[in-house]
Amino acid sequence: MIDTHAHLDLDDFDHDRHALFKEMHELGITSAIIPGISEHQWQRQIAIATEFNCYFALGIHPWYLPQNIEDSLTLLEQKISEQQGYTHFVALGECGLDKLKPNFTMQLELLSGQLKLANQFNLPVILHAVKCHQELCDLLAKHPNPKGGVIHGFYGGPELAQRYINLGYKLGIGGLVMNPDAKKLRKTITELDIKYFLIETDSPSMTPSYVTEKRNTPLHLPKFVSEIADLQKKTTVFILEQLNRNAVQLFEL
Numbered sequence: 001m002i003d004t005h006a007h008l009d010l011d012d013f014d015h016d017r018h019a020l021f022k023e024m025h026e027l028g029i030t031s032a033i034i035p036g037i038s039e040h041q042w043q044r045q046i047a048i049a050t051e052f053n054c055y056f057a058l059g060i061h062p063w064y065l066p067q068n069i070e071d072s073l074t075l076l077e078q079k080i081s082e083q084q085g086y087t088h089f090v091a092l093g094e095c096g097l098d099k100l101k102p103n104f105t106m107q108l109e110l111l112s113g114q115l116k117l118a119n120q121f122n123l124p125v126i127l128h129a130v131k132c133h134q135e136l137c138d139l140l141a142k143h144p145n146p147k148g149g150v151i152h153g154f155y156g157g158p159e160l161a162q163r164y165i166n167l168g169y170k171l172g173i174g175g176l177v178m179n180p181d182a183k184k185l186r187k188t189i190t191e192l193d194i195k196y197f198l199i200e201t202d203s204p205s206m207t208p209s210y211v212t213e214k215r216n217t218p219l220h221l222p223k224f225v226s227e228i229a230d231l232q233k234k235t236t237v238f239i240l241e242q243l244n245r246n247a248v249q250l251f252e253l
């Protein structure tokens with residue numbers, strides 16, 4: 001089992017990262033993809049991914065908008081060239097749009113630049129999308145990427161899901177699936193083919209509502225898989241195999 005989106009490089013895990021990876025392995029969670037968030041974190045992120053045998057992506061998250069977008073995109077291009085061919089390096093991201101955060105125009109500029117880089121380097125994209133689906137769909141249509149990517153932390157209904165699928169993207173399903181009130185998302189998972197989904201926790205964020213600890217960890221992943229299996233009316237083994245296959249295929253793991 002692979003957690004396809006976990007920020008295990010963040011300080012939240014500094015005090016118990018070794019113990020956490022040991023527990024993950026005991027639960028059958030063999031690896032994770034650590035997405036990039038900011039140029040200031042890339043070096044540390046790559047070091048941790050290498051030490052703990054994880055995959056990683058490089059990108060700039062819309063919450064960490066740089067002062068000078070052009071300079072940061074140049075740095076990102078250099079960093080990607082350096083890492084290209086390294087088997088642990090699998091995608092461009094995390095990038096995207098977030099209407100709940102400031103400077104939407106700058107976010108659009110930063111995302112366009114990153115979508116161009118993804119095409120230039122033949123990489124799939126890990127996308128963060130909050131309340132911006134029209135703008136994001138327009139931008140993805142404008143920069144078609146044959147490698148596709150994932151709309152991580154997807155929370156929408158079947159129609160929105162289908163729009164992203166038509167553009168060549170998969171949907172990253174996280175802890176929200178455990179929330180009985182997340183009706184749109186649960187409908188999406190019930191109705192669409194399992195081949196369009198990836199499984200993720202977004203640790204340390206997006207802690208499922210049933211968990212009392214504030215910090216989210218990949219240890220919750222098996223519960224999400226059984227919930228998806230229940231919604232799809234399939235066995236957990238079947239769902240797990242398919243989810244693994246989807247991740248291996250998209251990120252060429």
Ligand SMILES: [Zn+2]
Pocket residue numbers: 005007035094202
């Ligand atoms: Zn993330």
